[in-house]
Amino acid sequence: MPQPMKQLDPGASPQEWFGNELRNLRLEHGLSAKALGRLVQVSDDMILSIEKGKYPSCRRDVAQRLDDVLRTGGLFDRAWPMAFGNRDADRKRADADKTSTGSGERSAQVPAGRILGRDEPTLRPGSHEPVIRRSFxxxxxxxxxxxxxxxxxxxxxxxxxxxxxxxxxxxxxxxxxxxxxxxxxxxxxxxxxxxxxxxxxxxxxxxxxxxxxxxxxxxxxxxxxxxxxxxxxxxxxxxxxxxxxxxxxxxxxxxxxxxDWHLRAKTYSFLARQAVWIGAPDDGLTYAEKGLVRADRLSATEQAMLHTARARAFGKMGNVRDTMAAVGAADEAFARARPAEEAPWMAYYDEAQHNGDTAHALFDLAILAGQDPGRAARRFGTAVKGHTDAYKRSRAISRTKLASLIMAKGDPRQAAALGHEALDEVGRLTSRRAADDLRQLGRFASKHQTVQEALGLRERIAATVSA
Structure with missing residues (x-):
């Protein structure tokens, strides 16, 4: 059951008046925060924070874009100095005061027991991360x-x-x-x-x-x-x-x-991949779609990266048709890639990465929906051959998934040999994802009780991931 919207108090502050007007106009236009954010080119979280009076430094150009989309006649642009202009000025004066009273460097410390004026958050069960670090x-x-x-x-x-x-x-x-x-x-x-x-x-x-x-x-x-x-x-x-x-x-x-639309796309790609990994493929699909907003501003490689994230979400759902369509869209975009024109931090998304990422989606179809395992196996093989030592984790994960695929759908002895090669590499990593993939390989190996090579691999996996 959806939660009721928080009651706003437009008289509490200029920021809350601004937010109340924004919410009223958004609802009059029948727009969700997500839909309005897409039109204004900001996140839905930002829209909701402004509405609640919790976003203390809304940029003026955002206010102007809200006016354009909601056809307010300039309401938000006129209200911006009242709601946010003074805060900007106050902060600049405060920064100037700090600069004048100290030298060029300053040390930052945390008051005991409080971070950013909030109570220390409670750790989840099993978490060992110090509260003071997690809080940020x-x-x-x-x-x-x-x-x-x-x-x-x-x-x-x-x-x-x-x-x-x-x-x-x-x-x-x-x-x-x-x-x-x-x-x-x-x-x-x-x-x-x-x-x-x-x-x-x-x-x-x-x-x-x-x-x-x-x-x-x-x-x-x-x-x-x-x-x-x-x-x-x-x-x-x-x-x-x-x-x-x-x-x-x-x-x-x-x-x-x-x-920066390129960095925005990369961020949503990672959010999508993480959501799929932790078992929330529907959220992953939403993130991937958000990343593809204004795809015309993205490079072909970035489009391929996001279509791959869509494919992985559909694959985890066992949706054959949409997975194959997304893989096709990713392949088509990657065929248009111009590596020399990419940002340096996109250099990782080469042929090996593209094949490994799309293979993950096809792997899920083979395991969950009984589809041809050969499509995923070929792509994993390309990824393993193409990844250099600079991407050992990606190579190890692709090799492990290939071994799992063959263990589940092919020759367990061949899979065991590949599994030992993966273990040689994974054993030197601190990757929890790689360790979980090994556990999955171990579960597939345990189904071959009469194959000594599979049982030996399972024992080595158990010893490695528990070490």
């Missing part, structure tokens, strides 16, 4: 941290932030994203990689509170978005799913602030 990533996006004092964001260990952002800081964020992405692909998202990623994310998000020259603003938000995608992917691989989801959403907000 549970805040629900840019709106939750952007207007608040940095001294409330960071863990007790001191982190030094500049008072003014310069191009070198943007370069540092991008360098951190590149380095962490490399470690994550080679080693997996757990262990040291996880700790490095969390620290880098905290520091980089903190830059959003410093004084930023207007000409650097979009670059800074884009760089933080890029890092957020990398850190979210690392958390996803380590099964810190709540952290991953919040970091991806934060990255999406930053991408929208930077007006």
């Amino acid at each position: 990533l549970q805040l629900g996006g840019l709106a939750a941290i952007a207007p608040l004092d940095l001294t409330e964001i960071f863990a007790p260990a001191e982190l030094t932030l500049p008072a003014n952002v310069n191009p070198g800081h943007v370069d540092q964020v991008l360098a951190a994203a590149t380095a962490i992405s490399g470690m994550d692909n080679e080693l997996g998202g757990g262990g040291m990689v996880r700790d490095v990623a969390s620290r880098a994310m905290q520091w980089s998000a903190g830059l959003l509170q410093a004084q930023v020259p207007e000409h650097l603003r979009a670059e800074l938000f884009a760089s933080v978005s890029r890092l957020g995608i990398v850190v979210g992917a690392s958390a996803f691989d380590a099964y810190h799913h709540d952290d991953a989801t919040q970091t991806f959403r934060f990255a999406a907000d930053c991408a929208e602030e930077a007006d």
Whole structure:
């Protein structure tokens, strides 16, 4: 049963008056928050936050686009200075005061027991992540941290932030994203990689509170978005799913602030993949569709990436027709790819990656819907051959899935040989996803009680994943 909408109090503040008017006009036009967000080119979360008076720094161009879509005659543009202009001015004055009273560097610490003015969140059962670190990533996006004092964001260990952002800081964020992405692909998202990623994310998000020259603003938000995608992917691989989801959403907000459709698409691709992985394929399909909004602004490779996410969602549902259609759309888009024109961080999506990703969707059809396993097997084989040592995790996962497919639908002895090759590689990773794929292979192997090679593989898998 749907939850009733929160009652708004337009007299409580200019922001809540603005939000109340927005909700009333949205409902008059029969639009959902998602539909309005798509028309205005922002997230539905942002629309709902503005309506509730919880989004403290709505950009003026967003207000103007709301006027255009809702045909208000300029209502929101005229109301913007009252609702948000003073806050921007107050924040700039506060930043200037901080700059004048201190040197060029400042240290950020957390008051005991509180983060961002909220009670410490309760850990889920079985979680060992320190509350103080998790809290930053549970805040629900840019709106939750952007207007608040940095001294409330960071863990007790001191982190030094500049008072003014310069191009070198943007370069540092991008360098951190590149380095962490490399470690994550080679080693997996757990262990040291996880700790490095969390620290880098905290520091980089903190830059959003410093004084930023207007000409650097979009670059800074884009760089933080890029890092957020990398850190979210690392958390996803380590099964810190709540952290991953919040970091991806934060990255999406930053991408929208930077007006970067490419980073936005990448963020929604990851949200889709994660949702499918954790058993919510319908949510995954929604994320993939959101990423494909204004597909004309995306590169062919980015379109292929998002169609692949749709295919994986349909595959997990056992929907043969739509899975095959999505795989076809992904193949068609990838055939138009121009790698030389892609952003550097899309270089990973090559022939090996495309074949491995689409093979996952076809794997589910073979297992869940009795479809031809050969289609998935051929693509997994291409992925295994094409992935270099820089993408050991992807190669290991594709090899494991190929072994599982053959173990379930083909020769268990051939599958066992492939499984041992996968174990040789997976055993050196800190990837929870890779470990879960091994467990699945072990379950398929356990069905061949009379095949010694399959039983031996199962025993080795049990010893590896429990180590």
